[in-house]
Amino acid sequence: MSQSDLVLEVKDLTIFYGNIKAVKGISFTVREGEIVTLIGANGAGKSSTLRAISGIVPWGGEINYRGKSLRGIPADRIVAMGVAQVPEGRGIFGNLTVLENLKLATWQRKDKAEVSKDFERVFTIFPRLKERISQPGGTLSGGEQQMLAVGRALMSRGSMVLLDEPSMGLAPVLVQEIFRVITEVNAGGTTVLLVEQNANMALRHAHRGYVLETGTISMSGSGPDLLGEPRVKEAYLGG
Amino acid sequence: MTFELFLQHLANGISLGSLYALIAIGYTMVYGILRLINFAHGDVVMLGAYAAFYGAALFLLPWYIAFPLAIIITAALGVIIERIAYKPLREYPRINLFTAAVAVSFLIENLGIVIFGGRPFAFTRPEFMDVNLSFGKTSIISYTFIIIITAGILFAILLYLVNKTKAGMAMRALSKDIETTGLVGVNTDRIIMFTFALGSALAAAGGILWATKFPQINPLMGVMPGLKAFIAAVLGGIGNIPGAMIGGFLLGISEILIVAFLPSLSGYRDAFAFAILILLLLFRPNGIMGEVQAEKV
Ligand SMILES: Nc1ncnc2c1ncn2[C@@H]1O[C@H](COP(=O)(O)OP(=O)(O)OP(=O)(O)O)[C@@H](O)[C@H]1O
Ligand SMILES: [Mg+2]
Secondary structure (H helix, E strand, C coil), X not given: CCHHHXXXXXXXXEEEECCEEEEEEEEEEEECCCEEEEEECCCCCHXXXXXXXXXXXXCEEEEEECCEECCCCCHHHHXXXXXXXXXXXXXXXXXXXXXXXXXXXXXCXXXXXHHHHHHHHHHHHCHHHHHCCCCEHHHCCHHHHHHHHHHHHHHCCCCEXXXXXXXXXXXXXXXXXXXXXXXXXXXXXXXXXXXXXXXHHHHHHCCEEEEEECCEEEEXXXXXXXXXXXXXXXXXXXX | CCHHHHHXXXXXXXXXXXHHXXXXXXXXXXXXXXXXXXXXXXXXXXXXXXXXXXXXXCCCCXXXXXXXXXXXXXXXXXXXXXXXXXHHHCXXXXXXXXXXXXXXXXXXXXXXXXXXXXXXXXXXXXXXXXCEEEECCEEEEHHHHHHHHHHHHHHHHHHHHXXXXXXXXXXXXXXXXXXXXXXXXXXXXXXXXHHHHHHHHHHHHHHHHHXXXXXXXXXXXXXXXXXXXXXXXXXXXXXXXXXXXXXXXHHHHHHHHHHHHCHHHHHHHHHXXXXXXXXXXXXXXXXXXXXXXXXXX
8 A cells, every 4th residue: 555545644643631631642544445443432532533633622643634734723624625524423403404404514615516416415325314304403313313414424525534423323224224325435435434332333344443442542453354353352242 | 641652652662672682682692602691792882883973973974884884893893802802712611701701891891981081972863863753643753763674674684694694504503513513614713703793783783773862972881781682682592583682672662661651660760671581580591582401511
């Protein structure tokens, strides 16, 4: 692999909340076209890592996106650079309609024609959203909200998406559905960094994975390798 | 009381109410996005009136230039206040922000006394606002209607901006969750500036119209309208724009009508607002349009 297909490079990343060091110097990479997953127990620092990349928590170390440091760049500029995030707990605006939630994510975009194509794409992937286009986001079911959050990330047309537990709280059928969409979006050329509690699903769909334990990376490898790793099995796949 | 007289009082109440409503919107919008009671908002009302006064009296601009110009200048001042005094404190506990707002309020009032002088000035109404209109046995001076109509137009523009434009959409999103709004790519700083600009513009319009209704201006003139408008915002459910409008009208109309029907109480006029507030909050702690929600700190 050459340097040039590195999309995201995280080096010695540290994140403090007050005096508490939540992330203790982790390093990982994501290459063009990959699905990379970060798995780990509650409080390991997964969401914090994504929030640092998106520029909403202060961090130490290095984060480079396509060779450019993200230090000091505000959240909205990072989105404009092509990094979209589906935050943990979905972050749907309950007082905005489905359509408005999606529109908001096109804030940075000037390419009107492409935007309407992307609306069609999102509605093709999630026909349910189209049916509920003028419903307030807050009245959607949990699964529909998750679809909306994913759809919204697609609307910003990032070349990379950060997904924070997209399967959280969803029925098994919907979990399958969300992972199908992730694979589909990835096949369309979007690079994916996926944080998951559902380690089994995540590792089965990811090219590579990292295991995060209380702020440090304890293991890494290809999806299948990690799936076969006894320590991973024991800790995250229920034995 | 004759019916004519009642109508006259009612018109008066509605025009006073529309002034409270104009000012209340600024409180409610800023609270909606920053959870800040912008204590200095009443002083922005005063700045608007003075800007219009100087434009007309000192620079001899016609009202149709002086008034809009004053609104623009005041909107810019509102944004500058936010940049200098509030933005640096955004990450800290809300009490710091509130303290800053109180300080800004005192600063503006005292600077006002130094710069404009403590002596009140007479504010000259444009001629078309000073026409005596008679309806049968009653007569009402045209400013009463012009205030109501102007406020109505401004409300319509505001509701359009908030509900139908992209910036308004971002404002509504931001009021729910500022962090996620940034995360979807919105420049939240700019939306906050936009909110202060809008709120201050309406406050300026309120201040100018206030000065046409009560044509004497002084550096502390914003204090009482500011306080009443704040009460109106709380009555309506703070954070809720239509609520602020309803609260403003409710307060203005009841204040005038109570005094009209019970003239002996006219000395307590300013106390009514507080009495109404206390009564309403006993029954609807979140205001008329307020949602029941946990305090977001
Ligand atoms: N705003 C904050 N203030 C203080 N501590 C925080 C804050 N956010 C996160 N933490 C702490 O940082 C640590 C890592 O949190 P983080 O949300 O990154 O974990 P996570 O791996 O995403 O967990 P989960 O799987 O439960 O979502 C936790 O111990 C958490 O309590
Ligand atoms: Mg998390």
